[in-house]
Amino acid sequence: MERIEPITPKGVFEYRLPPSKSHMIRELMLASKSIKNTEIIFYGNPGEDIISMSNCLELMGVEITKEDGKWIVKPPKNGLIAPKGKIDCGNSGTVAKIMTVLAATFDSEITVDGDSSLRNRSNVELAKFLRELGCTVSGNGFPCTIKGPMKIQTKLDIDVSKSSQPITALILSSSEFKEEMNVSLLGEKVSRGYLELTINLAKKWGFGAELKNNSIQFSNWDVKSPGIVKIPSEISLYPMALLLEKLHQDLRIKVQKHDPDNLLSSTLEELEKTNLEILNLVDASDIITPAAALMAISNGGEIIGAEHTKGKESDRIIRTCELLSAFSMNCGPKKDGIELFGDELPKRPQECVKTHMDHRLAMTAVILATYCGAEIDNVEIIKVTHPEFMDLIYSLK
Numbered sequence: 001m002e003r004i005e006p007i008t009p010k011g012v013f014e015y016r017l018p019p020s021k022s023h024m025i026r027e028l029m030l031a032s033k034s035i036k037n038t039e040i041i042f043y044g045n046p047g048e049d050i051i052s053m054s055n056c057l058e059l060m061g062v063e064i065t066k067e068d069g070k071w072i073v074k075p076p077k078n079g080l081i082a083p084k085g086k087i088d089c090g091n092s093g094t095v096a097k098i099m100t101v102l103a104a105t106f107d108s109e110i111t112v113d114g115d116s117s118l119r120n121r122s123n124v125e126l127a128k129f130l131r132e133l134g135c136t137v138s139g140n141g142f143p144c145t146i147k148g149p150m151k152i153q154t155k156l157d158i159d160v161s162k163s164s165q166p167i168t169a170l171i172l173s174s175s176e177f178k179e180e181m182n183v184s185l186l187g188e189k190v191s192r193g194y195l196e197l198t199i200n201l202a203k204k205w206g207f208g209a210e211l212k213n214n215s216i217q218f219s220n221w222d223v224k225s226p227g228i229v230k231i232p233s234e235i236s237l238y239p240m241a242l243l244l245e246k247l248h249q250d251l252r253i254k255v256q257k258h259d260p261d262n263l264l265s266s267t268l269e270e271l272e273k274t275n276l277e278i279l280n281l282v283d284a285s286d287i288i289t290p291a292a293a294l295m296a297i298s299n300g301g302e303i304i305g306a307e308h309t310k311g312k313e314s315d316r317i318i319r320t321c322e323l324l325s326a327f328s329m330n331c332g333p334k335k336d337g338i339e340l341f342g343d344e345l346p347k348r349p350q351e352c353v354k355t356h357m358d359h360r361l362a363m364t365a366v367i368l369a370t371y372c373g374a375e376i377d378n379v380e381i382i383k384v385t386h387p388e389f390m391d392l393i394y395s396l397k
Contacts, residue, residue, distance in 0.1 A: 001352055002379040002390075004369035009396040010250040015241040017233035017256060018044040018386045022263070024231045025053045025094055026198060029102075029172045030205045031073035032062045032080060034225035040071045042231035047385040052090035052114075056099050059083035086111035086143070091118055091357070091384045094165055096142060097126055101169040104135045104148040105176045113143035117357035117381075125159050126166040132156065152179045161187025162308045164195040167216075171198050171207065174218045181218045185211075191308070192283050193263040200261065204229075235259045237386060238268060239290035240363050246294055247346075247371045251396075274298075280305040281337070289320045289364045292338050293346075296329045300342020307336040319356055320364075326353050327368050348372045359384050366393055 019042035028050070031038035054064050054071075060083055061076035080102070087103065089096040089112060096114055100123065103110035113119075124140040131137055134151035138144045158167055167185060199211060206224045209216050233256055245253040259265045267284035270276060271291055279295065281288055282305030295301050309316035321333045327346035332339040346368040352375045355362040359381045366376060370393065382389045 002366070002376050004366055004374050004376060004393075006348075006373045007248075007370050007396055008250070009248050009370075011397075012252045012254055013396060015244070015253050015255040015392065016044060016388060017235075017237050017241075018388065019046055019050070019231045020234045021047055021049045021092075021385060022094070022194060022197060022234075022236075023201070023261075024050045025092070025098070026168075026172065026201050027229050027231065028053050028057060028064075028071075028073065029098055030202065030223060031225060031229075032057045032060070032075050033175055033223040034075055034205065035223075036225040036227070037075075038073045038225045039228045040073065040231060041228060042069060042071075043233065045387045047383060047387055048090055049092035049095060049384045052088070052092050053095045053098075056083075056087050056089060056095060059085070059087060060102075082106040082108045082110060086113050089114040089118060089142075091115050091359070091381065093118065093121055094168075096121075097123065097165040097169045098172055100126055100137075100144065100146060101130070101166075101173045103146040104130050104133070104150050105173055107149050109145055109147045111143055111145045115357070118142050125162065126169065129156055129158055129166065129170075152177050152181050154179075154181060156181060156183045157186050158183055159187050160185045160195075164191045164198075167195060168198040170218075171202055171209075171216075174207070174209075175221050175223050177218055177220050179219075182215055183218060184215045186214075188282075191285060193261070197261050197263060232258055232260050234385065235264050235268075236284075236286040237363070238264070239271060239287045239294060240367060242272065243290045243294045243297075243364065244367050244370065246297060247367065277301045279303050281309070282306070285309045285316070286360065288316050288338070289323065289360045290367070292320050292324060292331065292340060293329070293364050293368060295340040296324055296331060296342065296344055297346070298342060300340045302334075302339050303337035304334075305336055306338075316358070316360070319358060319361055323353065323361055323365055323368075326351070326365075327372065327374070346372045349374050351375075352377050355379070355381060357381050359386070363389060366390070370396065 060080040063074040065072040127137040136147040241255040326349040330341040
């Protein structure tokens with residue numbers, strides 16, 4: 001438990017964002033399957049989700065030299081090897097799904113596991129299509145044991161209405177496919193920017209398939225390292241900086257808003273509008289908690305398009321409402337979002353604020369507490385994305 005006391009910071013404050021875990025996890029995966037070494041350049045400290053990805057790859061024979069601001073990835077000469085023990089993916093659903101598909105490329109039993117939060121998350125859609133491809137998958141969640149290899153079919157359907165991570169995992173392992181396979185994406189796509197990110201990053205490494213008419217034609221391809229890749233900052237944490245500045249009138253936040261792949265640009269532009277009434281998070285579900293807090297202390301409004309947040313580290317619709325209510329801020333959960341009443345400032349909670357091992361809930365709670373104070377549990381979970389976050393908060397004056 002962490003006790004945060006209210007502060008009244010003034011002046012200009014540099015809010016440093018960590019390297020993007022979405023980019024770095026994908027680049028690490030691609031680098032591990034190349035023939036040549038790859039240099040990964042970044043600013044800040046990688047979060048524990050990125051560390052989990054590197055740990056998993058090292059179990060498969062990848063050598064990763066870790067320096068400040070630079071990692072050098074050396075793939076094994078004869079390709080990845082099946083790990084002897086279980087694969088621990090920590091708190092990262094992205095890593096777990098990538099590793100589940102990667103495990104299915106081996107002719108051996110491999111167990112994929114993670115922390116208590118990951119064990120509460122569903123993996124049903126990915127498990128479903130791996131079984132259709134001839135794999136044995138022990139369960140629809142984690143831990144699960146996978147026995148491959150996949151038997152590629154000419155056609156496969158994948159439901160992407162809840163997450164784009166299963167198709168991302170398939171793309172990142174598709175260089176192993178010996179035959180062509182057409183994959184149709186069913187349902188209304190969510191987090192479209194992250195699927196586009198996967199495709200665009202993979203193209204830099206030699207991936208030639210296109211997403212056309214909700215389908216992708218997979219075939220074998222050679223993973224060729226570009227030599228050096230640069231990781232942008234974690235743009236999904238930008239709303240945390242907005243919330244901090246909004247709470248403290250005499251504080252001006254200096255933060256780099258750099259979104260080279262346009263993952264969240266349009267949504268963040270909407271969030272910063274003074275007359276915002278409705279915020280659609282169908283492609284930006286990660287920001288629901290700080291966005292809701294920001295709207296609650298501003299003019300209120302409604303968040304929509306976020307039904308798929310129920311499968312995140314926690315049910316973020318219910319848990320965000322629980323968090324705001326703990327700080328005496330009125331809101332109401334809806335099927336696909338949250339209704340915010342607006343014009344409210346947080347008040348010190350009477351009891352310890354629960355974060356449910358969700359790093360974005362924890363960060364939002366800490367920022368709200370800088371205004372009114374609070375006791376917050378499991379703040380250490382913040383390190384999965386932003387290792388320097390608590391140091392930043394405590395450096396405020």
